[in-house]
Amino acid sequence: MKIKEVPQDGVILESSGVRDVCYAxxxxxxxxxxxxxxxxxxxDAINFAWEAINEECEQIKAEVNAGTLSPLAYHMHRLVMTxxxxxxxxxxxxxxxxxxxxPGFFSKLKYDDLLKLADALKIGVEQLIxxx
Amino acid sequence: xxxxxxxxxxxxxxxxxxxxxxxxYGVEMSEAMVFGLGSGLFFSHMPFYKMHGMAITSFRxxxxxxxxxxxxxxxxxxxxxxFRDKDKAMSKLDEVLLKGIPVGILVGVYHLPYFPKExxxxxxAHNICVIGKEGDQYIVSDPVVVDKCRxxxxxxxxxxxxxxxxxxxxxxxxxxxxxxxxxVNEGMVxxxxxxxxxxMLKIPLPMFGxxxxxxxxxxxxxxxxxxxxxxxxxxxxxVIRMLEEIGTGGAGFRFMYAAFLQxxxxxxxxxxxxxxxxxxxxxxxxxxxxSYNAARLFKKRxxxxxxxxxxxxxxxxxxxxxxxxxxxxxxxxxxxQ
Numbered sequence: 001m002k003i004k005e006v007p008q009d010g011v012i013l014e015s016s017g018v019r020d021v022c023y024a025x026x027x028x029x030x031x032x033x034x035x036x037x038x039x040x041x042x043x044d045a046i047n048f049a050w051e052a053i054n055e056e057c058e059q060i061k062a063e064v065n066a067g068t069l070s071p072l073a074y075h076m077h078r079l080v081m082t083x084x085x086x087x088x089x090x091x092x093x094x095x096x097x098x099x100x101x102x103p104g105f106f107s108k109l110k111y112d113d114l115l116k117l118a119d120a121l122k123i124g125v126e127q128l129i130x131x132x
Numbered sequence: 133x134x135x136x137x138x139x140x141x142x143x144x145x146x147x148x149x150x151x152x153x154x155x156x157y158g159v160e161m162s163e164a165m166v167f168g169l170g171s172g173l174f175f176s177h178m179p180f181y182k183m184h185g186m187a188i189t190s191f192r193x194x195x196x197x198x199x200x201x202x203x204x205x206x207x208x209x210x211x212x213x214x215f216r217d218k219d220k221a222m223s224k225l226d227e228v229l230l231k232g233i234p235v236g237i238l239v240g241v242y243h244l245p246y247f248p249k250e251x252x253x254x255x256x257a258h259n260i261c262v263i264g265k266e267g268d269q270y271i272v273s274d275p276v277v278v279d280k281c282r283x284x285x286x287x288x289x290x291x292x293x294x295x296x297x298x299x300x301x302x303x304x305x306x307x308x309x310x311x312x313x314x315x316v317n318e319g320m321v322x323x324x325x326x327x328x329x330x331x332m333l334k335i336p337l338p339m340f341g342x343x344x345x346x347x348x349x350x351x352x353x354x355x356x357x358x359x360x361x362x363x364x365x366x367x368x369x370x371v372i373r374m375l376e377e378i379g380t381g382g383a384g385f386r387f388m389y390a391a392f393l394q395x396x397x398x399x400x401x402x403x404x405x406x407x408x409x410x411x412x413x414x415x416x417x418x419x420x421x422x423s424y425n426a427a428r429l430f431k432k433r434x435x436x437x438x439x440x441x442x443x444x445x446x447x448x449x450x451x452x453x454x455x456x457x458x459x460x461x462x463x464x465x466x467x468x469q
Contacts, residue, residue: 031391
């Protein structure tokens with residue numbers, strides 16, 4: 001990659017302090033470091049992953065509204081949490097987290113348990129119990 | 133308090149922390165040299181080891197390997213810790229820091245407040261350096277950020293104990309004795325290059341090294357039939373994200389290693405290394421080309437997008453070129469010994 005080819009596709013990084021330090025060659029073929037604010041294929045790959053997550057979230061939202069999944073399932077997916085990871089952060093077991101994704105179990109949760117889950121997800125309880 | 137620590141951004145977090153730590157102890161070493169001495173150029177595609185439900189593809193060794201190898205070569209002594217107790221982890225950090233010692237730590241990026249939200253997946257092999265503390269705020273040097281950052285003790289505790297694949301478990305490390313440090317010499321560079329060739333050519337498992345690139349190509353041809361169109365595209369996107377892994381220019385560290393070979397060429401007075409550097413640059417450009425075409429596939433941008441088969445073909449060409457390069461590199465180094 002030549003210095004003038006170093007990409008500056010900043011759609012994701014520009015509003016942060018994160019930058020890519022790239023290695024590129026000058027006219028004499030010697031390597032030097034060049035700061036890049038981003039690269040389109042990588043931006044595309046990241047955005048593609050998030051779009052897929054968002055689509056899946058919409059499907060889960062529909063299931064929550066239909067009463068087949070609890071709002072926890074929606075928030076977990078939106079926040080890319082798996083049952084194992086949320087179990088680790090919240091102190092519940094993986095089995096319990098999976099049960100809480102069922103509306104029947106979720107609706108019976110005490111406030112303290114909801115708070116534990118919400119804290120682990122870094123959202124408020126009011127947000128946890130709804131999908132709006 | 134803040135240590136007199138020069139925060140220099142770098143392409144890769146582990147190299148960057150090593151390079152910045154060495155500078156603190158008076159050793160100026162480029163990131164490329166750290167990478168080279170750490171035999172950092174690699175490839176692996178591991179369908180059995182998943183992140184977000186999909187195979188991990190890596191273009192460098194296991195987290196920590198580069199650091200270990202460099203430290204061993206240079207004759208530096210390090211201390212490493214892992215913790216079950218979060219508070220113990222924080223008090224040990226404070227204890228070392230207050231002695232005037234900068235501390236490298238492993239963190240998960242999911243809860244890193246200064247990372248853009250798009251980057252916040254459960255990736256846990258990120259290295260940063262703690263270089264100061266003021267009140268409840270820690271001053272950190274994160275090589276992928278242009279300026280120094282600050283984290284509260286709660287924020288730091290959270291990222292040091294992030295959950296997910298390969299959790300950091302409060303890991304921290306620091307240089308405990310650099311009196312025995314040896315200056316970089318030819319012998320070290322040769323040894324490191326040979327080790328790198330070994331890793332790319334001689335691991336007797338199909339998922340690693342040059343064979344790993346072919347293995348990925350083979351699997352890629354079957355992704356649509358294994359996973360369906362959507363998941364196949366997501367798999368491809370994950371490969372691209374791991375290829376880039378913060379600042380490789382899309383070449384999976386090939387450009388960085390080429391920069392190292394240029395330095396090595398001067399140090400060893402071996403012009404053939406410069407030629408191999410140029411070849412590796414060309415290979416890096418082929419990885420970029422692969423990524424551009426892959427992105428067009430999963431975005432379905434044009435009618436003329438490459439197919440998974442065609443992308444796999446590109447990988448096979450890259451694999452052949454890398455094999456040839458590493459065999460020549462090995463020969464050049466052995467010849468000169």
